[in-house]
Amino acid sequence: xxxxxxxxxxxxxxxxxxxxxxxxxxxxxxxxxxxxxxxxxxxxxxxxxxxxxxxxxxxxxxxxxxxxxxxxxxxxxxxxxxxxxxxxxxxxxxxxxxxxxxxxxxxxxxxxxxxxxxxxxxxxxxxxxxxxxxxxxxxxxxxxxxxxxxxxxxxxxxxxxxxxxxxxxxxxxxxxxxxxxxxxxxxxxxxxxxxxxxxxxxxxxxxxxxxxxxxxxxxxxxxxxxxxxxxxxxxxxxxxxxxxxxxxxxxxxxxxxxxxxxxxxxxxxxxxxxxxxxxxxxxxxxxxxxxxxxx
Amino acid sequence: xxxxxxxxxxxxxxxxxxxxxxxxxxxxxxxxxxxxxxxxxxxxxxxxxxxxxxxxxxxxxxxxxxxxxxxxxxxxxxxxxxxxxxxxxxxxxxxxxxxxxxxxxxxxxxxxxxxxxxxxxxxxxxxxxxxxxxxxxxxxxxxxxxxxxxxxxxxxxxxxxxxxxxxxxxxxxxxxxxxxxxxxxxxxxxxxxxxxxxxxxxxxxxxxxxxxxxxxxxxxxxxxxxxxxxxxxxxxxxxxxxxxxxxxxxxxxx
Numbered sequence: 001x002x003x004x005x006x007x008x009x010x011x012x013x014x015x016x017x018x019x020x021x022x023x024x025x026x027x028x029x030x031x032x033x034x035x036x037x038x039x040x041x042x043x044x045x046x047x048x049x050x051x052x053x054x055x056x057x058x059x060x061x062x063x064x065x066x067x068x069x070x071x072x073x074x075x076x077x078x079x080x081x082x083x084x085x086x087x088x089x090x091x092x093x094x095x096x097x098x099x100x101x102x103x104x105x106x107x108x109x110x111x112x113x114x115x116x117x118x119x120x121x122x123x124x125x126x127x128x129x130x131x132x133x134x135x136x137x138x139x140x141x142x143x144x145x146x147x148x149x150x151x152x153x154x155x156x157x158x159x160x161x162x163x164x165x166x167x168x169x170x171x172x173x174x175x176x177x178x179x180x181x182x183x184x185x186x187x188x189x190x191x192x193x194x195x196x197x198x199x200x201x202x203x204x205x206x207x208x209x210x211x212x213x214x215x216x217x218x219x220x221x222x223x224x225x226x227x228x229x230x231x232x233x234x235x236x237x238x239x240x241x242x243x244x245x246x247x248x249x250x251x252x253x254x255x256x257x258x259x260x261x262x263x264x265x266x267x268x269x270x271x272x273x274x275x276x277x278x279x280x281x282x283x284x285x286x287x288x289x290x291x292x293x294x295x
Numbered sequence: 296x297x298x299x300x301x302x303x304x305x306x307x308x309x310x311x312x313x314x315x316x317x318x319x320x321x322x323x324x325x326x327x328x329x330x331x332x333x334x335x336x337x338x339x340x341x342x343x344x345x346x347x348x349x350x351x352x353x354x355x356x357x358x359x360x361x362x363x364x365x366x367x368x369x370x371x372x373x374x375x376x377x378x379x380x381x382x383x384x385x386x387x388x389x390x391x392x393x394x395x396x397x398x399x400x401x402x403x404x405x406x407x408x409x410x411x412x413x414x415x416x417x418x419x420x421x422x423x424x425x426x427x428x429x430x431x432x433x434x435x436x437x438x439x440x441x442x443x444x445x446x447x448x449x450x451x452x453x454x455x456x457x458x459x460x461x462x463x464x465x466x467x468x469x470x471x472x473x474x475x476x477x478x479x480x481x482x483x484x485x486x487x488x489x490x491x492x493x494x495x496x497x498x499x500x501x502x503x504x505x506x507x508x509x510x511x512x513x514x515x516x517x518x519x520x521x522x523x524x525x526x527x528x529x530x531x532x533x534x535x536x537x538x539x540x541x542x543x544x545x546x547x548x549x
Contacts, residue, residue: 093447114449121447127440131462131540144450144458172540192448 045106045118045195045228046071047092052101054084054091055253061087063253065101069245071195074222074229076239078285079249080293085232086124086200088254092230093119093198105196113196117141117148120189122199126181128173134160135169138187152193159187163217179210183217190221197222197229203238212273215241219268236289240264240281241272248288258288307524329513337510338517344499345518351495353522355411355483359418360475364468367423371430371464372456381431388424396421396482400489409491418482422475429471433464466541469534476526480519496522 047069054062061084069075077085090096092103094110105113113119120141128137138156142149160166163183173181182202189197203211219242222229233239239246240262248258262281264272272278311331317323318330325333338345370388374381396417407413437459445455487497496515503511538544 095443095446114447117448119447121444123440123443125438125440127438127444129438129441129459129462131465131538140458141444141448144445144454145448148449174540174542188444 045113047196047228047230048102048104049092050102052088052091052098052103053253054087054096054099060253062091062098063255065255067247067256067259069228069230072226072228073244074231074242075245075247076231076233076243077247077249078233078236078239078289079254080251080289081234083249083252084254085234085249088249089198089200089230089232093121115145115148117145117150117192118194119196119198120192120194122182122185122189122197122202124201124204126173126178126185128181128184130173133170133172134165134176134184137173137184139191141188141192150193154191154193156187156191159190160184162221163187177210178206179214182206182214186218186221190225195227197227199229199231201233204234211235211238216268216270218242223267236282236285237273237278240278240285241268246285248285248292250292257292258285260284260288326509329509334510334513334517338514341511341514345496345514348494348496348499348515349518349522352480352483352487352497352519353526355414355487355495356418356476356479356522356526359415359483360422360472360479362415363419363422363475363479364426364472366419367426368430368461368464368468370423370427371434372460374427374431375434375460376452384427388427391420392424397485400486404486404490410494411492413490414483414486414495417486418479421482422479425471425475425478426468429467430464433467434460436467437463465538466543469530469538472530473527476523476530480523480526484515484519 049065049067049069052062052065053060065088077088079085087096091098092105092110094105094112094114097111103110105119108116108118110119129140132140135156138160142153142156157166157169160169163186165180165183165187168176168180173184176184185202189199203214206214215238229242231239231242243262246258246260246262247256248260249255250257260281264275264277264281269275314328315330315332318328370384374384400413400417403413403417407416434456441459442455445459450458483495484497484500487495488501489497492498493502496518500512500515503509503515535544
């Protein structure tokens with residue numbers, strides 16, 4: 001199912017205009033005709049945010065946020081802790097209504113996307129159920145609200161094997177390390193075959209070595225699939241290593257102070273962090289973050 | 296015998312030996328305190344009577360506890376789901392817990408008739424509040440990340456209850472069950488002493504107390520202790536079976 005899309009977005013395709021765009025896996029220039037269009041809408045997700053605002057009582061959490069997230073791109077939102085990034089994710093995932101403004105996920109409301117299981121979440125804590133085995137945990141999202149299971153849903157076993165958990169299908173969560181637990185959480189989200197993956201600092205609780213391992217696993221997983229990823233983090237290097245685009249948010253209320261394209265080649269090399277361009281981009285993001293912190 | 300069974304055995308035998316020694320060395324008169332050896336001998340002589348009575352008491356305690364648990368899970372789910380339900384239920388449950396149920400056994404017997412029904416009813420009634428608090432606490436303590444996750448795919452309330460909240464309550468329900476074993480057995484015993492059925496350890500105990508038959512009374516007390524021990528043992532086995540995933544059930548490396 002991926003084959004025609006991958007072909008359409010190969011860097012040597014004529015419709016790609018700039019070398020920068022060419023490095024994107026999927027961009028806004030996808031040919032919008034024929035079977036590819038339907039594949040596109042079935043598999044990827046374009047998110048539009050217009051003047052989005054969210055407040056709890058008098059406390060403004062998100063303010064006047066507008067952006068477009070193109071289908072199949074990996075977009076990180078980076079900002080100081082407590083700036084409302086998680087709230088933004090929850091609004092986009094349809095778990096929290098917006099106070100004002102408009103959001104569409106593939107033209108639908110987030111609420112509708114959620115009820116059709118088109119948004120897959122990876123929370124900060126893995127949230128594995130201790131009484132379920134690795135395999136059973138991986139298929140938890142398929143076991144509830146079954147009527148909404150999309151035809152794109154995937155069997156967990158091959159995915160678990162892909163992330164190196166093939167020998168742990170019948171293990172219980174307490175037998176796994178933190179990194180392994182988070183890999184199960186990742187697989188659990190991917191089983192839905194959902195076009196949108198939202199991840200809320202999923203690697204924040206892991207040690208540095210495990211984090212970098214998780215980065216390459218995540219890169220590998222999403223590079224082989226057509227999925228739009230919205231990734232919230234407060235780690236500069238994580239944002240740059242994973243993303244096609246980094247949105248730098250201000251302290252609360254969240255708004256976007258910088259929108260930085262990450263033109264590192266895909267597929268990302270495991271040693272991408274040694275790339276001089278990586279270091280440059282980190283500096284750019286760091287600079288934008290500092291600018292955003294100024295009153 | 297494995298180490299896990301040996302330790303409690305040593306504890307009980309040690310306790311009984313100390314008791315025996317106290318009675319013999321201190322020359323305690325039998326109507327004050329009997330020696331365990333004498334009670335055990337009496338029990339052995341009347342094994343059939345006591346086994347039959349213990350079976351009746353166990354039956355009352357088990358059926359009553361199961362009904363209490365079932366009602367408690369329903370009430371506990373409502374408490375976990377709604378603050379209002381919780382605040383409404385809390386004083387009633389506390390009231391049930393603090394009322395000396397011995398005082399209203401006679402009324403319940405008058406209402407439900409003699410025999411099994413009042414025994415099962417009282418056991419269910421007294422074991423329910425602790426189970427309800429445990430169920431509500433366990434369900435409310437369900438992993439927030441897992442709750443968020445189930446919400447993200449629009450899982451129904453029933454699915455959240457069944458897949459997340461109920462299993463989350465299992466550990467606290469087992470803890471409460473350990474405490475409720477004693478309560479249920481004592482409730483059965485006391486009702487059997489007043490339900491005119493002349494069945495169960497409570498009936499033997501009541502009659503023995505009335506007729507000043509110390510051996511028979513102590514036989515009933517010992518039988519209750521044995522029953523409680525067996526119940527706790529079975530509860531542990533069940534817990535091991537149901538909660539193999541739980542940290543408390545992990546075997547320590549030896």
